[in-house]
Amino acid sequence: MTVTTIAGMPQVDPDLLPSEEDVRGYAEHGWYLSKRLFTDAEVDALVEASEGFYAGERARDLPSRPPNLAYWEPSQGPVQRHNDYVHYESAAIAAILLKPVIGAVAARLAQASQIRVFQSTLIYKPPTPGEVTNLVPWHMDRHYWQTCTSEAMLTAFIPCHDCGVEMGTITMIDGSHLWKEIEGDDSTRHFARRDRSELESILRQTAQANGAEVNSIPMEIPKGHMSFHHCRIYHGSGHNVSDRPRRAISLHLQDGENAWRPYHRPDGSLLTYNHDTLVRKTPDGKPDYADPDFCPVLWSA
């Protein structure tokens, strides 16, 4: 096998990339379980960096806090923690997280020639079996990214340890990225601000309308591996009934073609994504989803 060297991009071991069959599997199922992309030392360093982040370490602060920012702070107590923009605020996390091989894998899956970071969220599920905030209801990420032109965006879900059902690992509704959506209410509202049973019922109704089964597949992810999911796949996760915190980072990725577009909510108002108040503007005055400060290139062919 030949190793392709890409100008300005580090070499990536081709054995770590998805095979042709894996790429077909991703197109059909909407998810992919990667090979071992991080060493144990890298994963452990990620945990250490995340503990530093929770203790208040920042390389730089966001210039402002946009309206829908997920930003756990110690005052919020032992609920599930979500912190957006960790790749921006924490140099220690970014140094490990932004590994080009992740972009190279994503580029294959999305059949894109460039992959940029879109967002990153540091996640911590405390080991509290009854903690309701630990539950992630069924949702598709595309609904939150309606200001994006791309239909090919995807997410790398990166746990910091072996992650299985007991810890409430991410769970995919197999093949649901191919379903046609039913008419609903404003789907751009984040799952944390919506009724869980409503989301459950939307999933059932959508499956039925598509003549499809709801086949949920928990991602059993060994340490150093990660799962990738398509922006239109329904996914969620359950309680952490283990005796350890479930630590992970969701690294949301965009293909090089992606750009901002105007999107109106059902009530007619213009939707804004958090980036829209932070990133630089394109020459024609639109939010620039290629701003290297917030959306750095992870991989380019």
Ligand SMILES: O=C(O)CCC(=O)C(=O)O
């Ligand atoms: O934390 C989880 O289990 C789900 C994360 C998620 O929704 C995502 O990575 O898109």
Ligand SMILES: [Fe+2]
């Ligand atoms: Fe998600």
